[in-house]
Amino acid sequence: MPPIVSDAHKENRKKEILNSAFVCFAKKGFQEATINDIVEHSGISKGAIYNYFKSKDEIYLELMSNQTVQVYENKKLELSKKKSAIEKLNFWFDAYLEMDPFLEENKAHFAIHIEFKLHASRNPELMEVLNERRHKYFVREIAEIISEGQMAGEIKQNVQPEVFADLFWSVIDGVVSQTIVYKDYPYQQTINEVKEMYLQRIMTTS
Structure with a gap:
């Protein structure tokens, strides 16, 4: 036995x-x-x-899932303390401002994720998993905040929530990816400029 x-x-x-x-x-x-x-x-x-x-792909997906869920749950707890949509968007920008992308562990996470996305782009099943994750944990999160802000009158009605959620993550991903290669990349200054432009574009008071 x-x-x-x-x-x-x-x-x-x-x-x-x-x-x-x-x-x-x-x-x-x-x-x-x-x-x-x-x-x-x-x-x-x-x-x-x-x-x-079953495979190396499955190992990576488990790694990614664990990391995403942990970060997501931590962020949700902090977000619950914010009163307005603009405060919540500021929180998301500030989370990346406070992160050090040049730490070796962080750089490794970013580099591995980019590699896996390129690998997954040749596999429809993997792409479906990544797309589902993207919408569930990222796009939907920001889109809901924007919709909440529109209902409260903080955010312009002509702002499309999903489009601007995609824009948020596209910019963040793009800025972070630069730090993998360029040691002198002005990461924090760039995030600050993006934050200012993004909020000015969507706020009713800007």
Whole structure:
């Protein structure tokens, strides 16, 4: 009779695999890193890894999901304390202003994510997963804030919530991506300028 493995043990083993995968992806890049690299780093056999994940893609999606949910839940708690839509939009901009994109761990996250998006662009199933995540955790969040601001009279009625939500994340993604390559990129100044232009465009009092 095989030994009974507790749920806690399974969860810990899964975290070990994910942590090792992140290290390997950060070191070699998503495309170049292999399951064998994860085996070597984690000390967990290939068969055991495949008990938890069917593929490298699935490992990355779990990493991304865990990170997104954690950040999202933390941000939702803080957002609940903000009274107006403009305060909430300021909060989102300030969250990126306060982040240091040049920290190696942050740069690794950004680089791996960009690599995976390019990889996923050739796979309709992966693209569907990424698109669903984008709408659920990102576009919808900002679009709802904008709609709330329109109802309260803070935001102009001719602002299309989903379009400006997409604009917000497109700019943030674009600015962050520059820091992966350019060490002297004026990250905070750029975010500040974008914040000012964005809010001026949408606020009824601007």
